Amino acid sequence: MNNPHSAACISHEAVTAAVYATPSPLVQDAVSSTTTFRQLFDATSSTFTYLLGDDSSKTAIIIDPVLDQVERDLQIVEELGLTLRYALNTHCHADHVTGSGEIKKRCPLTKSAISEASGCKADILLHDGDEVHFGGNILHVLATPGHTNGCMSYYTESLGGMIFTGDTLLIRGCGRTDFQEGNARKLHRSVHRKLFTLPASTKVYPAHDYKGHACSTIGEEMAFNPRLRLHEDAFKKLMDDLHLPYPKMMDLAVPANTQCGS
Numbered sequence: 001m002n003n004p005h006s007a008a009c010i011s012h013e014a015v016t017a018a019v020y021a022t023p024s025p026l027v028q029d030a031v032s033s034t035t036t037f038r039q040l041f042d043a044t045s046s047t048f049t050y051l052l053g054d055d056s057s058k059t060a061i062i063i064d065p066v067l068d069q070v071e072r073d074l075q076i077v078e079e080l081g082l083t084l085r086y087a088l089n090t091h092c093h094a095d096h097v098t099g100s101g102e103i104k105k106r107c108p109l110t111k112s113a114i115s116e117a118s119g120c121k122a123d124i125l126l127h128d129g130d131e132v133h134f135g136g137n138i139l140h141v142l143a144t145p146g147h148t149n150g151c152m153s154y155y156t157e158s159l160g161g162m163i164f165t166g167d168t169l170l171i172r173g174c175g176r177t178d179f180q181e182g183n184a185r186k187l188h189r190s191v192h193r194k195l196f197t198l199p200a201s202t203k204v205y206p207a208h209d210y211k212g213h214a215c216s217t218i219g220e221e222m223a224f225n226p227r228l229r230l231h232e233d234a235f236k237k238l239m240d241d242l243h244l245p246y247p248k249m250m251d252l253a254v255p256a257n258t259q260c261g262s
């Protein structure tokens with residue numbers, strides 16, 4: 001069989017997954033079912049991918065899949081009996097090619113999603129305040145520009161509160177602001193206004209880690225993040241002085257990612 005995963009991806013009945021375009025506050029009715037959660041890691045690009053599944057409806061979403069890891073990711077989806085409804089990207093990645101296009105080919109029920117501000121193609125173009133529903137779970141879409149103009153963070157109250165921060169907020173760090181329309185002042189404001197206003201116990205799940213961390217909390221990052229603890233002017237100076245080498249795959253990844261989720 002050409003595609004060992006497609007049966008698992010399309011065998012379940014379509015259920016209540018939906019994206020609503022109307023903004024809403026970060027409150028929701030009681031979550032009606034428990035949630036499966038997996039954090040996956042690509043060692044080559046130091047990228048985290050997240051799988052979230054609704055245990056009643058068996059619908060699932062994946063955040064920031066990596067092309068080279070699609071086999072691994074779809075195997076877990078199949079093993080857990082999940083149906084992938086959305087492949088979401090937090091932004092137009094510069095260090096790896098997204099797996100969303102390949103996942104769509106293998107799982108026809110999956111729709112790709114990224115912010116409209118990213119300028120990328122995808123089935124669903126997200127805006128601040130949108131909600132992604134899968135079963136009884138809601139993912140709230142927060143625009144957090146700064147690393148790129150189109151950066152989004154995704155917040156859910158499920159499992160005690162989790163925020164998927166992309167490269168906006170890393171554990172004890174943050175995304176660079178020296179390419180892809182990066183802007184240190186915007187990033188600082190995004191973090192302080194959109195992320196540091198979430199409950200302190202909210203668990204932080206970033207798109208990358210380079211230091212051996214896997215999870216943090218908003219409270220921890222407010223207290224200990226050496227970059228984001230700074231005031232805006234000092235933060236801008238620090239970011240302007242980083243002088244990091246560009247990601248090795250940038251020239252390949254950025255053009256590929258503008259097309260890949262369509």
Ligand SMILES: N[C@@H](CCC(=O)N[C@@H](CSS)C(=O)NCC(=O)O)C(=O)O
Pocket residue numbers: 045093094095167173174175176177208210244245246247248249
């Ligand atoms: N060495 C890696 C790229 C490392 C890098 O630049 N990471 C980005 C996120 S991917 S756009 C970043 O923002 N880093 C912040 C930092 O402080 O390191 C490679 O070559 O792929």
Ligand SMILES: [Fe+2]
Pocket residue numbers: 091092093094095147167175
């Ligand atoms: Fe990035």
